Amino acid sequence: MGTVQHLTWHEGLEDEAFLALLRAKDPDAVATFFDRYEREVNSLVWSLLGADLEHDDLVHDAFESMLRGIRGVRTLDALPGWVRMVTVNTVRQSLRKRRWKRLFSPLDDVPEPAAHQVLDEGRRETVRQVYRALDGLDTGARAALVLRHLEGYELTEVAEALGISLATAKRWLVKAEARFTAKYEGRGEEGRSDG
Amino acid sequence: MGSQPWSEVREALGTGPGLDVRREQRRRLLRGLGARSGPSKFGLVVAGVAAATLAFVVSRPLFQDWANDRAVEATVAALAVPSTPRPQAQVIRFGASATLTTEAGSELESAPEPTGDVTVVLKRGRLNISVQKHSGRTWRYRAGPFEVEVVGTTLWVDWRPERQRFEVAVTEGAVMVKSSKLSAARRLSAGERYVWGLERGVEVEAPLPPQVEVVAAAPELVVAPPPAPKRTKASVVQEDDEEEEEPAVGAPPPMPPPAPHGSDIAALATAHDLEGLAKAALSPKLREAAFAALEAETHGADTRASEALVLLGELELGAHRSLGAAEYFQRSLKAEPYGPFAERARGGRLVALAAVGDRSHAQRAAQEYLQLYPNGARRELAQRLSAGH
Numbered sequence: 001m002g003t004v005q006h007l008t009w010h011e012g013l014e015d016e017a018f019l020a021l022l023r024a025k026d027p028d029a030v031a032t033f034f035d036r037y038e039r040e041v042n043s044l045v046w047s048l049l050g051a052d053l054e055h056d057d058l059v060h061d062a063f064e065s066m067l068r069g070i071r072g073v074r075t076l077d078a079l080p081g082w083v084r085m086v087t088v089n090t091v092r093q094s095l096r097k098r099r100w101k102r103l104f105s106p107l108d109d110v111p112e113p114a115a116h117q118v119l120d121e122g123r124r125e126t127v128r129q130v131y132r133a134l135d136g137l138d139t140g141a142r143a144a145l146v147l148r149h150l151e152g153y154e155l156t157e158v159a160e161a162l163g164i165s166l167a168t169a170k171r172w173l174v175k176a177e178a179r180f181t182a183k184y185e186g187r188g189e190e191g192r193s194d195g
Numbered sequence: 196m197g198s199q200p201w202s203e204v205r206e207a208l209g210t211g212p213g214l215d216v217r218r219e220q221r222r223r224l225l226r227g228l229g230a231r232s233g234p235s236k237f238g239l240v241v242a243g244v245a246a247a248t249l250a251f252v253v254s255r256p257l258f259q260d261w262a263n264d265r266a267v268e269a270t271v272a273a274l275a276v277p278s279t280p281r282p283q284a285q286v287i288r289f290g291a292s293a294t295l296t297t298e299a300g301s302e303l304e305s306a307p308e309p310t311g312d313v314t315v316v317l318k319r320g321r322l323n324i325s326v327q328k329h330s331g332r333t334w335r336y337r338a339g340p341f342e343v344e345v346v347g348t349t350l351w352v353d354w355r356p357e358r359q360r361f362e363v364a365v366t367e368g369a370v371m372v373k374s375s376k377l378s379a380a381r382r383l384s385a386g387e388r389y390v391w392g393l394e395r396g397v398e399v400e401a402p403l404p405p406q407v408e409v410v411a412a413a414p415e416l417v418v419a420p421p422p423a424p425k426r427t428k429a430s431v432v433q434e435d436d437e438e439e440e441e442p443a444v445g446a447p448p449p450m451p452p453p454a455p456h457g458s459d460i461a462a463l464a465t466a467h468d469l470e471g472l473a474k475a476a477l478s479p480k481l482r483e484a485a486f487a488a489l490e491a492e493t494h495g496a497d498t499r500a501s502e503a504l505v506l507l508g509e510l511e512l513g514a515h516r517s518l519g520a521a522e523y524f525q526r527s528l529k530a531e532p533y534g535p536f537a538e539r540a541r542g543g544r545l546v547a548l549a550a551v552g553d554r555s556h557a558q559r560a561a562q563e564y565l566q567l568y569p570n571g572a573r574r575e576l577a578q579r580l581s582a583g584h
């Protein structure tokens with residue numbers, strides 16, 4: 001039974017006690033939990049979607065999901081991997097909703113990566129093209145690529161965050177890279193219709 | 196992947212939103228903690244399903260009442276047309292509220308009333324009536340000058356206009372009989388019967404004596420006097436108010452009636468005496484005479500015959516002569532298939548057929564019994580026989 005490190009409020013508090021407080025939605029415990037994981041969650045959402053207009057909502061949704069599902073977590077050691085998985089699932093769910101929305105109302109302008117937030121003019125177009133190519137992939141492939149290449153996860157971490165086996169993660173990555181390359185390099189011809 | 200721009204994108208995007216944005220995210224999450232105490236989506240769905248189920252359960256009886264009211268109204272409307280004699284016996288259902296069984300040749304009409312009550316006018320013939328309790332309405336049956344008011348009961352009403360004879364018998368519950376011919380309304384309870392009519396050319400008001408009495412200790416049959424003496428209309432007095440004449444002090448006790456023989460008993464037998472005769476037939480000495488009297492009653496085609504046949508069948512059953520019993524019950528049903536003794540006859544026939552071991556006939560008879568009398572006294576036997584046990 002370890003103790004939580006890097007935290008001030010419940011330093012020395014046993015895992016079980018902290019998880020119990022978190023399950024009870026104790027405000028101090030929730031604040032501590034947020035402070036511990038918000039950087040990672042923000043970073044993941046940011047990488048998966050780019051500087052998206054719904055970024056804050058998705059971060060909020062991810063933490064809400066975590067607070068609802070915290071009952072299933074037995075030890076604090078499992079928390080980091082579980083937090084990543086919930087965050088990736090929240091983003092994937094949002095991407096699926098956007099795809100359906102686009103299917104039924106193709107004229108609506110679905111939020112695209114807010115590339116305008118990228119100050120460097122030269123890189124702004126690159127960012128836009130990368131996310132347009134990612135939009136053409138299924139959500140699993142997209143997440144695998146982003147986790148591996150933007151977040152720099154190890155293959156085992158990619159597999160854990162996606163809730164799949166290592167072998168499946170490798171297979172997904174190979175396919176995703178091939179498809180991404182095709183779309184990114186053919187970006188001039190395909191444009192947004194790929195999405 | 197060398198041409199892929201991951202490092203360029205990583206540098207362009209940076210580390211994500213700034214500190215202010217993240218602080219706002221934290222405030223938002225903590226602010227929402229209180230609001231999460233509400234029900235989840237699943238809880239809302241469960242609550243919705245529960246509410247819908249509850250609404251269905253609560254409204255179902257109301258809907259059934261409504262549907263039943265419409266069925267009653269439809270039947271009343273159908274019967275409101277000018278009546279014609281019904282050549283065959285008929286079962287008329289007023290929704291689940293009441294069931295009438297008419298005798299062949301009966302004539303009846305019904306009339307809706309603004310209060311929701313129902314009045315059925317029996318112009319001629321016989322009605323077997325079964326009214327459910329708590330049907331929410333009063334049922335009135337008019338026959339000539341008589342009116343029988345029913346709340347929830349089983350009875351039969353008989354009206355013969357040509358003879359000006361009215362008869363009502365109550366099997367379950369109680370009814371009120373009203374008429375201009377009566378000085379006051381009469382209340383009849385289960386097991387009571389009331390007859391009014393012109394007999395032998397003399398108008399009489401003849402409430403039935405409770406039973407023909409048999410003095411068990413006496414060797415002879417003592418039949419209680421019939422409702423005579425006959426009185427003219429002018430001298431009609433309610434029997435309830437009438438006091439029995441007390442013998443004068445010191446007067447000799449009244450002479451017992453002479454012991455009747457078979458033919459005398461047959462002559463005395465009236466519709467009222469049949470039960471008494473059946474009891475008498477249980478006495479070994481009177482058995483033959485009582486049987487003869489009952490047999491004499493079986494040649495008609497009215498209630499008296501069917502009752503006598505039922506009693507004979509029951510006597511045969513009591514004497515363990517099942518075949519003879521079955522025959523009597525069958526004859527009773529032939530005389531009056533839907534009369535007031537039909538249920539007893541069908542029930543007795545079931546017992547007799549079961550005792551004889553005629554399974555195929557017993558099964559058919561049981562099915563018929565259950566169809567006509569789902570709550571009848573012999574339903575358990577009928578259910579067993581119907582199932583082939």
